[in-house]
């Protein structure tokens with residue numbers, strides 16, 4: 001691992017908000033891309049924070065502080081990303097499912113999709129399934145991304161799928177899921193169209209969805 005990435009990870013793991021911006025700037029100066037810094041440095045650091053939380057070494061306060069450090073860094077990196085031709089590729093609805101307030105990953109997905117030419121309609125966190133389906137129905141947007149980190153909230157995915165089916169909209173919409181508790185197996189079980197393990201994967205998935213919808 002590059003030294004500057006290790007410094008970014010360390011700043012996240014130890015919640016050093018006075019260090020994070022300089023650490024990120026150093027990575028940029030060494031030629032690393034914002035995406036590399038996010039995926040390897042910031043997400044890598046948060047993975048360790050999650051492990052420490054699970055081990056009982058960190059508590060909720062540490063999760064909050066580490067999350068704030070990452071949010072500060074992504075805010076700065078957002079300005080460094082090429083905004084692309086915003087909206088050129090069409091619109092995507094993003095939401096974190098009901099009961100789940102994790103939004104760092106969703107916001108990174110939104111940031112990278114925007115930089116790659118999508119217009120993102122971000123419904124936020126803890127979004128009721130009915131609200132997600134109403135947004136699809138009212139806007140006619142055919143691309144939907146759901147973020148889920150809590151295992152306990154997984155049933156919300158199926159709820160969205162079932163509500164879309166009940167409204168006769170399921171076949172018109174392509175759905176991707178992502179977040180710490182997701183997998184391809186879960187995507188298959190929930191009846192959604194794809195699982196993406198990263199924000200970069202999200203771009204490939206929505207590009208593929210667009211082509212499939214054009215052919216259909």
Ligand code: B12
Pocket residue numbers: 039042043046047048049050051053054060063064066067099100101102103104105106108109144145146147148149150151152176177178179180181195196197198199200201202205
């Ligand atoms: C930071 C954090 C928090 C912060 C969140 C701050 C915020 N603004 O988001 C706070 C303090 C709020 C929090 C709260 C809780 N948390 Co928390 N949290 C985390 C932590 C450490 C990091 C999450 C994160 O941001 N990761 C970095 C981002 C970039 O990764 P990501 O979300 O996975 O997103 C990437 C990909 O998955 C993908 N992606 C994400 N979404 C999507 C969507 C699509 C469509 C696609 C294609 C791709 C995609 O792209 C992203 C970028 O590459 C994780 C540990 C972990 N390793 O995940 C625990 C973790 C998720 N939390 C956990 C828990 C238990 C909780 C609490 C219940 C704790 C408590 N006792 O209160 C609460 C729940 C609150 C709620 N109702 O939601 C558990 C969940 C266990 C489980 N399997 O259910 C974890 C796994 C920690 C652990 N190991 O135990 N948490």
